[in-house]
Amino acid sequence: MILYFTGTGNCLYAARKLAAEGEKVLSIPQEMRRGGELVYADDAIGIVYPAYGHMMPDMVREFINRASFDAPYLYFVCTYGNRHANAAELCLENARAAGLNPAYVTTLLMVDNWLPNFDMDEQRARIPEKKIGENLACIRADVAARRQWIEPVTDEDRAAHEQFMSLGLRFEPSALGDFLTIDPERCIGCRICAKVCPAGCVALEGGKAVRSAQAGFGCNACLACMHACPARAIACAAGDKNPEAPRFRNERVTLAELQEANGGC
Template sequence: MKILYFSGTGNSLYVSKKIGGELLSIPQLIKNNQYKIVDDLVGIICPVYCMTMPNLVKEYLTQVEINCDYLFVIMTYGSSHFNSLSDVTQVLNKKGLRINYSNYVLMVDNFIPSYDIKEQKELHDNKSIALEVNKIKEDIFLRKNYQPSINKVRDKVMELVYKIIYKVFLRFAVNLYFDYESCNQCKVCYNICPKGNIELKDNIPFFNDNCAYCLACIQNCPKGAIHDKREKNSEHFRNPNVKLSELIQSNNQN
C-alpha cells in the first residue's frame, strides 16, 4: 500500500502513519518529479483548505498517473469539510480514476487567523480521533466501498464561492511576518516550507510570493518568531504524535 500525503502541521501525517503502508510526501514527489504511482492499494490523505483541497495537492493530482485496484481518499478538517471530497473526486474522475472509499477526520482546527488554538486543543480528544482513524483503517483493509453523502446543489454553490474566495485569499490575505528580535536563525521555517517560499539572506529568513498558507512555518517555529496579523494569541499547534523532523523531511524543498 502506498499513501500520498500532504501535511503542514501534522494532522494528515498522523492519519497516514496510523493507516500505514509506504508514505509518500506530495511535496517531495513534486520536488523529485515522480508522477507515476503503482500499487495494489493507493491512498491520498490531505487537509481541507478554504473549502477544498490545498492547491499543492490539486496540482499534483492533475498530473499524477495512478495505477491501482483500490483507491481511497481521506481529508482532515477542523470547523467544516464543506464537502471537499467532491473536489478531489472531480479531479480524479477526469483522469479516469474511481475512488473506492473516502472519508473525513475531524481534528484540531489550526487555522490561526480564525481560531483560538488553545481552545481548539481543549475541544478535541486524541483518543477519540485515534478510534475514528482506526475504524477508517479497518474499512480500508476490508476494502469497503464508501463515500459520505453529499449535497450536489450545495457543492455547486460552494465551488463558485471557492473560486472567488480562495484565489482572493491567497493573493491578498497572507499576513505572516517575522519578529526578527525573537528569531534565532535556526532555519526551521526555511526547511519546512513545502513551496520553498522562504529565502535566506545572510541566514535571515524572508517570505517570497509563493505562499501556500499551510502555516507550517508559524506553527513549528521553535521561538514563536513568526506571526499572523490576525492571530488570537501566541498559542501554536503541531500534532502531538508527529515530530518536527518528520514534517521537515516531508516538506523540505532545499
Template sequence: MKLFYFTATGNSLYVAKRIGGELYSIPQMIKEGNYEFEDDAIGFVYPCHGFGMARLVNDFVKKSKLKADYFFAIMTYGGKSASGLHQMERVAAEAGIRFNYTNEILMVDNFLLTFKIEDEIQNKDPKEIEERIHQIGEDIRSRKNHLIRKGIPSDVISKYGRRLADRLSYNFAYKRFQVNDNCNGCKICAQVCPANNIYVAEKPEFSHQCEVCFACIHLCPQNAIHLKSERSQARYINQNVKLKEIIDANHQGI
C-alpha cells in the same frame, strides 16, 4: 498499498502513519517529478484547505498516472469540511481515478485567523480521534466502498470557497506574516515550507506562492513568526509527529 500525504503541522501525516502502507510525501513527489505509481490500493491523506484541498495536492493529483484496484481519500479538518472530498473526486477524475472510499476526520485546526489553538486542543477529544482513525483503517483494510456526499449547498461552498482561497493565498505570507526579534535565523521555517516560499538570510523573507498551511508559524522554535490578526499566540504540532518528520516531508532544498 501506497499512501500519498500532505501535512503542515502533523495531523495528516499521523493519520497516514496509522493507516499504514508505503508513505509518500506529495511535496517531495512534486519536487522529484514522480507521478507514476501502481499498487493494489492507493490512497491520499490531506488537510482541508479553503473547503477543498491545497494547490499542491490538486496539482499532484491532476498530473498523476496511478493504477490501482482500490482508491481512497481521507481529509482531516478542524472547522467545516463542506465538500472537500467531493472536490478531490472531481479533480481525480481528470486523471482517470475513480474513488472507492472517502472519509474525513475532525482534528485540531491550525488556522490562526479563525481558531484559538488552546480551545482547539481542549475541545478535540484524542480518544474520539483515535477511534475514528481506527475505524477508517479497518474500512480500508476490508476494502469497503463508501463515498461521502454532503449535497448541493456544500458542493457550492467548496467550489467557490476554494476559488477564493486560490486568489488570496499566493501573496498571503508576503502581505500578512510578520517576524519579531525572537528570530535567530535557524531556517526551520524554510525547511518545513512545502511550497519553497521562504528564503532566510538573517530573517525569513516570504515570496508569492504561499499555501497558507501555517507550518512556518506553528513550527518556529522561537515563536518568532506571527500573523496579523491572529487569534492565538499558542502553536500546534501533532503530539505524535516529530518536527524532523515534517521537515523530511516538506523540505524543498537540494
C-alpha cells in the same frame, strides 16, 4: 501505498496510522521535488490531505494531475478541523478532473490549525471529543475491506462552501503575496520555517528568513512556518485568534519528522 501532504502533522499522523505493516508512506512534496515521472502502482493507494476552505491544497491538486496511479483501489482522506462542508464532493471533482475514479472518499475531524479563527489551547482541549483514533480505525477497516463509499454531501454543506467562497479568501500562491509576513527583528535565523515549508517558499537572506509566496512550488497557506517558528516572527494577515497559546504540531509528530516530511532544505 499512502501519499500525504501536511502543514502541521495531522495528515502525516493519519497517513502513518492508516498504513498497514510495511506499507509505504510517501510525502507528496518530496515526490514533487524528486522530479521525473510520478508513477505509482499498488493494490491500494491512499491520498491524505488537509481541507483548505474545504478544498484540496494547490500542491495536492497539481500532484494528482501530474501523477499516474495504477491501483484497483484508490481512496482519499481529507482531514479538517471544524467544518468539512462539501469537501468530499470537491475532492471527487478534483479527482475526476485528473482522470481518477476513487472508490472511497472520506473526511476526518482533527485539530483545527487555522490560527486566524482558532485558539490552539481550545483546540488541544477538544482532542478527546474528536475521537481521532476511533475514526482512523474505522477508515483503516474500511480500506482493508476495500469498501466502496463516497461521503455524502448535503445542500447545507454546499451552501456553507458558497458562503466561504463569498468571503474572497483564496489559498493559491497567486493570492497569497501578503498572507504571511516575517518580522526580521524577531527572526532568529534558525531556518525552521524553511525546513517545515512543504513548498520551498522560505529562504535565509543575511541570516534572516525571507518568504516569497511564488518561490518553490508556491505558498499553499498551510501555516507550517507560522506554527513552527520558535520566535513568533511570522504573522498572518488573516489574523491570530490567540497569539499567546502555544502553536500547534500534531502531538505524535516530532519537529524532525515534520522537517523530514516537508523537505528540510
